[in-house]
Amino acid sequence: MAPLDRKLVRDLWRMKGQVVAIALVIAAGVATVVLALGTLHSLQETRDAYYDRYQFANVFAQARRAPEHLARQVAAIPGVAQVETRIVDDIILDIPGLEEPARARILSLPDRVGARLNRVQIRIGRGIDPDHPDEILVHEAFAEAHGLVPGDTITGNINGKARRLRVVGIALSPEFVYVIGPGDLVPDNRRFGLIWMGRGALEAAYDLDGAFNDISLRLTRGAVEAEVIERLDGLLDPFGGVGAYTRHDQISDAFLRSEIEQLNNMARIIPPIFLAVAAFLLNIVVTRLVETEREQIGLFKAFGYSDLAVGWLYLKLVLAIAVLGILLGWAGGAWMGRGMTALYIEYFRFPFLYYLIDPAVFAVAALASLAAAVAGALYAVRRAVRLAPAVAMAPPAPTVYRHTIVERAVPAGMMGPMTRMVWRHIARWPLRSATTIVGVAASVALLVLSLFFIDAIDEMLDAFFFRSQHQDVTVQFADVRQDAVGFEIAHLPGVLAAEQFRAVPARLRHGHLSRRTQISGIEPDAQFSRLFDPNDRPIALPPFGIVLTAKLAERLDAVAGDVLTVEVLEGRRPVRRLPVSLIVQEYVGTAAYMDRSLLNRLMVESAAASGSHITVDPLAQADLMRALKDIPVIQGVTARRAALDTFRSMIDDTMGTMVSFYLLFASLIAVGVVYNSARISLSERGRELASMRVLGFYKGEVIAVLLGEMAILTVLAMPLGCLFGYGLAALLVGLFDSDLYRLPLIVQPSTYGYAVLVIAVAAAATGVAVARRIAGLDLIAVLKTRE
């Protein structure tokens, strides 16, 4: 080994604490890239392979009752590769052990031939025998939640008739990777499931012989979706078509895409923070190293080593640290990726999951880290390169200190010499002090950011489940019902109050922009679905026009007073022009609201409802649920409490993991920054601290001088970190903004408090670890040497 390399290895060993601290920060950045991009890649690959292999459709449409021969016309639309017609409906199931009726979507499978599109994969059991109309397949998620196995029977209410259904197989489908019930915020596998039944059996049950009510299309490569949709809508229109849509509006795919988007955001925002911090740490460490090794550098050059050889020596040190970080990060990222993927398997139902990280992801993470490391150290390395041997071997000019602004602000008698030492050292190296502050602030910010999610989701839940909704149970009717049904519901056992609503699918147009949504007709004085203005104040439903959620208004570029074209996609499919009467704030979905009687008039129907919100006497809830299971017109029952609990448990699962990763990472930054700053401070001031010990200062007093600086910088970093954290949260709110949901920009004081506390503890613990070295200061050696 060349002597310079031997020196490199020994330097690395001597600085091992600092080397590891910096390597860990780099590792955190690399791990985040590998985790996010690796998982993203795995998820994308898995999704694409699954969609392709199981022929997930591109376009979807529902109709009331369309003749089967229409399918041939649909297939003839240019760009359509394959067509599959089905019978689909929402039903309720009576599951033993579940108080309320479970909701299910029932879908037909072609008899005797395999499905062409949206193929199911049978995981356990067998396919449906068309000769046995009671046979069904059940989606794996629902089957697992209830322990259903082939051979079990369940009772379902199909088209108003109670039917005993026999489970013959457990299946998965590319249409339902993310299984979420209509109107739900998160998956609830106990209360919502998917069931497949033979086409013949469903045709008989729904009296749809030779007809269909659901159609899926797979398009050829290069087909223009908009054109296909227009033609398809034209064909389905006479048969009660409610408007075709693409994967973009397909709920399972939309959630999957949103998840991939989030991973992408994570890969873009988080790693640069780590790499910037690592670059800064390398900068201060190498600068100090070059400073302490001036004489050696001079000697090397005097012996005839070239400037470049000396520069390369220090650059190799930097690269060695970066490589250590990269290797740790690769391993950590792959390991965490596995954990994250395991979490995905719980919420995204794939028949297989590729956990293969593209080598390019590893390469990108490594290159970015190397670049950041070299960039960080370049200035210091350049100084080593440029140092003339004669200058290098002369002792450095003494460090010049000055009085600081802080001292002038404090009366002379108030500040002792030790405090002055601390402030003057901070002021002597303003750039390093500033970067230390920024580094610690970054760790606080990262923690604020991760905890902000919990605040935001709490606020979202509070808005959704407590402020705007006040019902205990929502009942959906199988069809549009006259108010009489609502009154009947109101008189069921345990019902305290009931409020009807009408919901219709519609396409809203404003100028060239259009959006498919659902218009909810609610009572003018609705108690159970309250509206809030953008400042979160409750606001009454105007008696005219249409109310848009802020997100929908943004998508349509509409403000209050603008006139929209409203194309209802149900019933007689009226088209009306309506003014926007109000913009309201909601964090979930892109709904529109109207006065129910206005909506009824628009639909040319007498007082009609799609469902009812009710409040229930808790003591009688079980009786009510039993009664609801036996009412044929009911298509779905949603208990608010259960939905809230499901949401909470999902958040606890996913957020818990995420927050602990961030907690670890943020602490790594804080430890890395404080450890390196303190070590360098110790190296620069070892002499004066030892002198203080000689003069009779106790260890604690000397430590106070060393750590006082760290303490001041850390304290100064805290408010800055909170501010950064808020900024990052705002950035993230912008990135998370989607039609599915928005995050409210709310950071609780406790979040700041917790972040500050964690980082303060991490910084203090690191400081104490460095301070232990004070005990090892050689008091005698320091007196024998010139500075």
Add this chain to the structure above:
Amino acid sequence: MADAPHDRDDAETEPPRVFATIGLTKIYQPDTVAVHALRGVDLEIFEGEVVVLVGPSGSGKSTLLNILGGLDAPTGGRVFFGESELTAFDNRALTQYRRRHVGFVFQFYNLIPSLTARENVLLVTEIADRPMAAEEALAMVGLEPRMDHFPAELSGGEQQRVAIARAIAKRPEELLCDEPTGALDSETGIAVLEAIETVNRTLGTTAALITHNAAIAAMADRVVKFAGGRIAGVERNAQRRAARTLSW
């Protein structure tokens, strides 16, 4: 053992003893080879004395001074400061001893670069029991006009005088100076020695000086010669020469 202080003829007027060492040994064992820095040193130093320690490098004089100053512990033997046994002190007691009783002056001054001359003195007076004012200490070494300068703005001689002011401001019982003029030219070196002399005369502070410079020995009451970790001889100067009359 060479000349012991007990042998002095004016024993009845002998001032109180500040230090006494008995059979002091010190062995450094950095690797496997043991280095005997002190091989049994018995020495007494009395109040108000100026003692100069001379000898070649590695003869043990710095080791002795460090042990007397509570910076180092001997391998064997005992050290008394007045009636207290330093060798029985723990780390904290030694720190307290340095804080209350000892003033150090070193070859490289060891000032705190981020503190002005006055603040360097204040640093010590703040933790002392009965200190003089920092300004008074600086005046004693002739540095009052420059007391608000940082060390980097002072010459070597001025820095060393600040170090002396810092050492004496707490009114220590003894002043331990290791090569105080080693890094200085003769003119500034003499100014520094004058400062030590002034302190010794006006405050009665016992002073022990290590030097390589034979000329300095003339300002001492006694000169202790070291060789090979032992005291090779003690000489008493009949007349102390004033520092300003020295030259080299």
